[in-house]
Amino acid sequence: MKTGTTLTYLASVKHRRSNKDLISQAFRRFRHKDVVELASLENGLNVLELWHGMTYAFKDLAISCVGQLLQYFLEKRKKQVTIVVGTSGDTGSAAIESVRGVDNVNIIVLLPSGRCSPIQELQMTTVIEDNVHVFAVDGTSDELDEPIRNVFADTEFVKRHNIMSLNSINWTRVMVQVAHHFYAYFHCSPSMKETPLPVVEIVVPTGAAGNVTAGYIAQTMGLPIRLVAAVNENDIIHRTIQNGDFSLADSIKPSLAPSIDIQEPYNMERIFWLLSGKDSVLIKTMMEEFQKLGKANVPEALSTKLSQAFSSSTVNDENVIETMLRCWKENQYLLCPHSAVAVSYHYQQMDLGTNSIPRCCLATAAAAKFPEAVLKAGLTPEIPPEIRALETMDTRCTVMKRGEDWEKILYHKIEEVNALRKS
Known part of the structure; x- marks a missing residue:
């Protein structure tokens, strides 16, 4: 799939964009020319590689598209949004990559500390853009979903702070x-x-x-x-x-x-x-x-x-x-x-x-x-330079300890980022 050039995209960003423009921009950072690839292997084994995006996981495919659609409609309607995401590993980094550095978006990600792979965790905690806020939760992915679920159940709060999700609940x-x-x-x-x-x-x-x-x-x-x-x-x-x-x-x-x-x-x-x-x-x-x-x-x-x-x-x-x-x-x-x-x-x-x-x-x-x-498995990992580089990068995240009121912390963070945005 041809992606067009970044310059062409930037030149047209303030004008009406077609669906093709949005999808092309979503996939411009994918490493494979066809975005995905089918590996036909021995004994009838077909493996569809959905992981050629920025974070090496299939979540990049959908979330990159959603990120572009989101930015398009926020620009069109002159609105801002706060994204709250709970992750078991891959969703958080893909969501961060889709909106990092975007002016009218803040993203708050909760990850289960020590329960992701080290690389998955680094892909989130090494992002230091001002609109990205990462919490390492002392619990499982199901446990950290509970305070997020309770926040979304508070419809008045959600409406007031324009909160949305990029989990597959979306x-x-x-x-x-x-x-x-x-x-x-x-x-x-x-x-x-x-x-x-x-x-x-x-x-x-x-x-x-x-x-x-x-x-x-x-x-x-x-x-x-x-x-x-x-x-x-x-x-x-x-x-x-x-x-x-x-x-x-x-x-x-x-x-x-x-x-x-x-x-x-x-x-x-x-x-x-x-x-x-x-x-x-x-x-x-x-x-x-x-x-x-x-x-x-x-x-x-x-x-x-x-x-x-x-x-x-x-x-x-x-x-x-x-x-x-x-x-x-x-x-x-x-x-x-x-x-x-x-x-x-x-x-x-x-x-x-x-x-x-x-x-x-x-x-x-x-x-x-x-x-x-x-x-x-007794095999040799093949680690690309951009993943290996994560090990030497600075990290930034806030710890949510077991026993703390995670829901209260999440409420406070949402209010804080929106107050900073208004100021």
């Missing part, structure tokens, strides 16, 4: 991610001339379930795909798909794939709503029960529809290491641990002799972001 994120699945289908389908069109299976490493929700929406638009939600030992989505067990485990298990160490996948609410025929009363009751009790009763009819719409798989760290090592031995191809969660499913099906249809595994991050996992 519908625009999911909307852009629908394109991933069409791209995967068109590049992995054996034929576009058959009637009906052949089916392609798409395997999605799944945390908060935004990308797999986008896949389901693509499916309802008529795209002939089967969806597999691939998770690690934090397997609430797998349990829900397999037997309707939508309940929290006792704790989040830190894993080699930290970006999907999530137990409260908020996009499941969207999936339930779509599958229920948009029964808002039922889904509201279910989600309120889940928030109150840590579990919710999934009606049998809804559970059946869910298991018909999705397959799922779960793997542990040992499986992830085995998959990374096998993929290297067979292809000399390095997988990140999240992508290995998806590829592990492919190997399982291959070993069972059930490779009956084409399959595409979504690669959600580059292995370079997770050198510790690569080393555990």
Whole structure:
């Protein structure tokens, strides 16, 4: 995809911009000329690399687009906004990159201290632009979501300070991610001339379930795909798909794939709503029960529809290491641990002799972001200079200690950045 030049963009920034201009600008910093790339490997393994953006993760694709749309409408309406983001690893850095240095935007990011990979954390804490505010929270990604959720529930406060999110709770994120699945289908389908069109299976490493929700929406638009939600030992989505067990485990298990160490996948609410025929009363009751009790009763009819719409798989760290090592031995191809969660499913099906249809595994991050996992697999990390440089850069973040009132701190920070903006 041609991106045009930065000079052309800057010359036209004060004039009306077309959709093509916005998308071109969103992707101008991607390292691959086609933005994404399909790696066709041995034994029918197709890996769709979605990680050629600024932070080496697939979140760059959607969030870069959302960032451009946001800036366009803020300029047009002469408004300012405060973005509040909770991250398990990749969302925070992608969100920061999409708006760093933008005059009419402040962004506040909460990350789970010590639960991201060191590189993921550095990608956030080394950004020192005045509009970027990073908090390292002494808790899990689910725990830090709670004060954010409470702030967004305060509608008067949200309206007064013009607060928004760039997590996949933001519908625009999911909307852009629908394109991933069409791209995967068109590049992995054996034929576009058959009637009906052949089916392609798409395997999605799944945390908060935004990308797999986008896949389901693509499916309802008529795209002939089967969806597999691939998770690690934090397997609430797998349990829900397999037997309707939508309940929290006792704790989040830190894993080699930290970006999907999530137990409260908020996009499941969207999936339930779509599958229920948009029964808002039922889904509201279910989600309120889940928030109150840590579990919710999934009606049998809804559970059946869910298991018909999705397959799922779960793997542990040992499986992830085995998959990374096998993929290297067979292809000399390095997988990140999240992508290995998806590829592990492919190997399982291959070993069972059930490779009956084409399959595409979504690669959600580059292995370079997770050198510790690569080393555990007995392989050699390939770390680009821009990532290695993070280790020598100054860092800046504020610690939220366990026992402190995180919600109060977040309220205060939002008020502080908006007061500074007004002054």
